[in-house]
Amino acid sequence: MAIYLDHAATTPMVEACTQAVIRQLKVLGNPSSLHTFGRAARKELERAREIIARHVDCHPSEIIFTGSGTEADNTALKGLFWRGKAHGRNVVVISAIEHHAILDPAQWLTDHEGAEVILLDVDSNGLINLNQVRELLSHRADEIAVISVMSANNETGVIQPISEIVEIASDYGVAVHSDAVQSFGKVPLSFSKLGLTAMTLSGHKIGGPLGIGILVLRKGFDIPALLHGGGQERDIRSGTFNAPSIVGFATAVEEIFLDFVSHSLKVASLRVALESGIAAKMPDAYINGLSADRLPGIVNATFPGTESDTLLLLLDAEGVACSTGSACSAGVQRPSHVLLAMGHTDVSARSSLRFSIGPSNTAEDIAQTLKLLPAVLTRARAANLR
Ligand SMILES: Cc1ncc(COP(=O)(O)O)c(C=O)c1O
Incomplete structure (x- = not known):
């Protein structure tokens, strides 16, 4: 008998999601097309966006569909850095225990964009030190483009004090992103209550499809894009919508919150x-x-x-x-x-x-x-x- 104890790597797709993906795969129409086929596909997609927004506690327009959690993390970190850099902010603050989807773009920003990356330490339990955040902001807030701290760690499951970080950062008007790939669907999470600027989610960690992610980005808070093209998703993530995976993601979200x-x-x-x-x-x-x-x-x-x-x-x-x-x-x-x-x-x-x-x-x-x-x-x- 095989025993699967690797749900933090990926999860079995829930049956209702598999069925929803299969149904949507058979639907013809680019959701961006104006004709009847396109509009019908778009309607399904927007319904999915609304379902997810309800469970994430954000406005539907704050949801940006991406090709993975990794892409959402990269879009957030690089985009928020570039936005800050335009206002003279050159520092990126991340925790030392971030997933490589944050660590590696931070390194890339150092190597290619001249960013200064500051790592927040953790204690022996894997928790960041809020005093370090306070101290850093009290001295260098004007230089910080973005703070990114994961909501829960993928290796240990340790949950970080995100609302406290946001509270400290908001006194200085500094943008905060959180990678919530591991915590969404596992512990209560509200984008609006946390007061974050941006947050990352991924479909395959909650019984949804692989290869679909979400960047939740506060309304009216636009950032430069990684991908340029058709201008989908507030011009922040161009590319034809992956409607089957988006509809599947929403179905998995509905299923997970049922129980x-x-x-x-x-x-x-x-x-x-x-x-x-x-x-x-x-x-x-x-x-x-x-x-x-x-x-x-x-x-x-x-x-x-x-x-x-x-x-x-x-x-x-x-x-x-x-x-x-x-x-x-x-x-x-x-x-x-x-x-x-x-x-x-x-x-x-x-x-x-x-x-x-x-x-x-x-x-x-x-x-x-x-x-x-x-x-x-x-x-x-x-x-x-x-
Ligand atoms: C904390 C965390 N962030 C980001 C990712 C990347 O998400 P994806 O697999 O959708 O690219 C993972 C996946 O392991 C993760 O655990």
């Missing part, structure tokens, strides 16, 4: 079962971010004396799919920058695994994983000694 509370409670109870099982059976293991507020479904555990790649492959051979959580570049596994920022050594960061739980997981999945883990650890440790 939001019961799913969250179920996933959280499975997480607690996994964590207490690890503590009981493997006393030298520890959970990363344990004392912080975390997403219901992510468990990041360090198993001293092991190599995460070996663990992952041994568990996979036993039918359990999880993740090392860190980036794999050209086949070379690097220690996670998130765990390093939390104070791990290279060695301990390389001994960590991420289990991410979804509503389709069962208590048996967790029990089976816990049953397999001790023997897998023994084999992984033996392999590590060779």
